[in-house]
Amino acid sequence: MVAGGSGGHIYPALALAEVLEEKGHQITFIGSKDRMEKEVIPQHGFDYIGLDVVTTRGGVLQKVKSLLSIVKAYFRCQKLLKGYDMAIGFGNYISVPVMEAAVNAKLKTVIHEQNSFVGRANRMLDEKVDLIIGCYEENRSQFKNKNLLILGNPQSSKAYGLKKDQNVLKELGLDPDKKTVVIFMGSLGSSSVNEKLLDYFRLTDGSYQIVYATGTAHYEKTIAAVEEKDYLKIFERIDGVNVMNNAELLVCRAGATTLSEICAIGIASVLIPSPYVPNNHQYYNGKALVDKDAAVMIEEKDLSGEVLKETVDSLINDDEKRAAMAENARRLGNPDVLDDIIKAIENI
Numbered sequence: 573m574v575a576g577g578s579g580g581h582i583y584p585a586l587a588l589a590e591v592l593e594e595k596g597h598q599i600t601f602i603g604s605k606d607r608m609e610k611e612v613i614p615q616h617g618f619d620y621i622g623l624d625v626v627t628t629r630g631g632v633l634q635k636v637k638s639l640l641s642i643v644k645a646y647f648r649c650q651k652l653l654k655g656y657d658m659a660i661g662f663g664n665y666i667s668v669p670v671m672e673a674a675v676n677a678k679l680k681t682v683i684h685e686q687n688s689f690v691g692r693a694n695r696m697l698d699e700k701v702d703l704i705i706g707c708y709e710e711n712r713s714q715f716k717n718k719n720l721l722i723l724g725n726p727q728s729s730k731a732y733g734l735k736k737d738q739n740v741l742k743e744l745g746l747d748p749d750k751k752t753v754v755i756f757m758g759s760l761g762s763s764s765v766n767e768k769l770l771d772y773f774r775l776t777d778g779s780y781q782i783v784y785a786t787g788t789a790h791y792e793k794t795i796a797a798v799e800e801k802d803y804l805k806i807f808e809r810i811d812g813v814n815v816m817n818n819a820e821l822l823v824c825r826a827g828a829t830t831l832s833e834i835c836a837i838g839i840a841s842v843l844i845p846s847p848y849v850p851n852n853h854q855y856y857n858g859k860a861l862v863d864k865d866a867a868v869m870i871e872e873k874d875l876s877g878e879v880l881k882e883t884v885d886s887l888i889n890d891d892e893k894r895a896a897m898a899e900n901a902r903r904l905g906n907p908d909v910l911d912d913i914i915k916a917i918e919n920i
Contacts, residue, residue: 574671575613576603577664579758580686580827585662586616587726588684591910592917593618602652602670621652625666642669649673658682660917661701663691675700680920684913686725686828688860689853690714702920705913707828708860721916724909725832732836732907734817741818744783745805751780751888752819756812757844758827761787764872765825765844770797771877772884778803780888783819785810813837821888823880826858826869834867838902840894841867842883844875866900 575585582603589599603609605622614620626634626641646669653659659674661667661683674681681701685694688708695714698704704720706712711722738748746752757765766786776782781803786794791808800806812830816822817837824830826845834841843861845854861867868887870879887894906912 573599573660574602574667575662576607576609576666580829581662581664582609582612583829584684584686584725584727586613587730588913589618591914604666623648623666625669627665645669646673650677653677653679661697663693665693668693668696671697671701682917685711687853688856689851692850703916705916707832723912723916724906725829726910726913727829728832728836728905729910731813731833734813734837736818740814746781746783753780753782753821753823753884753888754815754819755782755823756785757787758825761790763790766790766794768875768877768880772880773798773804775877775881776804783810783815820894821884823884826854828857831857831861835901835905838898840887840897843867843869844872847872861901861904864900864904866897866904
């Protein structure tokens with residue numbers, strides 16, 4: 573299995589790998605030598621091989637370096653994949669040399685697309701692989717491969733059936749009887765949104781409580797800039813799914829994995845899509861929920877402390893609207909996603 577770059581690629585892959593391993597399959601992961609997967613995946617107990625592959629983002633020289641590193645990795649993968657039966661890719665440029673080598677070695681091949689707008693890596697692999705698994709109906713018009721199934725995101729399966737537990741909020745120093753807003757901007761956090769959040773925190777008055785997970789890079793700056801109060805708790809990271817499950821409202825990026833968890837749990841959300849991702853795919857991810865009245869969206873160019881406060885206040889004070897949004901989100905989920913994906917994999 574190959575996954576890397578961000579939690580949006582890595583955690584769905586891990587969710588699938590854990591179930592495949594339970595069924596007796598042996599899993600080896602391939603990823604980058606220098607990105608978050610090199611730490612996260614071994615922590616979950618899987619064998620890991622790191623490749624020296626350079627990102628495609630940047631100018632002409634960067635793209636040439638990236639191409640050369642991908643070619644070098646491809647030849648290494650030709651040797652690494654001997655003895656394996658299947659390769660499963662979860663997008664990101666790191667998957668290209670691995671999946672290309674797997675195709676040419678005649679392994680069975682599967683790619684998973686988490687986003688509503690197909691990424692460049694998966695577009696390159698489209699007609700070469702045996703099976704494509706997508707999450708959005710929009711994917712049907714974006715892939716040419718006829719063996720395409722829209723099944724969903726494996727990570728969401730962990731969120732189905734979660735029970736509410738007041739201790740989750742108590743352990744964060746929060747009052748389980750008070751309405752709670754959860755804020756996080758993905759596994760890496762966001763410096764641009766963090767600045768606007770500082771303004772928002774200064775405007776809050778304690779009529780509801782807030783828990784904010786900054787990401788490692790932004791924690792110290794946030795703590796220095798905003799005084800924690802009984803109703804405002806700031807952490808580097810939190811158990812996102814469990815905290816969401818015990819909250820009334822979520823403010824977040826529109827990463828595919830987070831959205832799949834929103835639909836699994838059924839929670840009202842304010843989405844702030846990242847404009848810094850390829851093809852603006854977070855906007856399109858979020859729009860799929862907004863169009864079904866399952867979320868509201870604020871584009872980052874329109875975001876300010878005042879706008880966020882007005883949006884959050886209007887939702888946190890409208891129980892009926894939040895409940896309707898949560899139910900609409902829940903309808904977009906697939907509680908059997910992991911079982912369906914496993915069946916599809918085993919069929920090929």
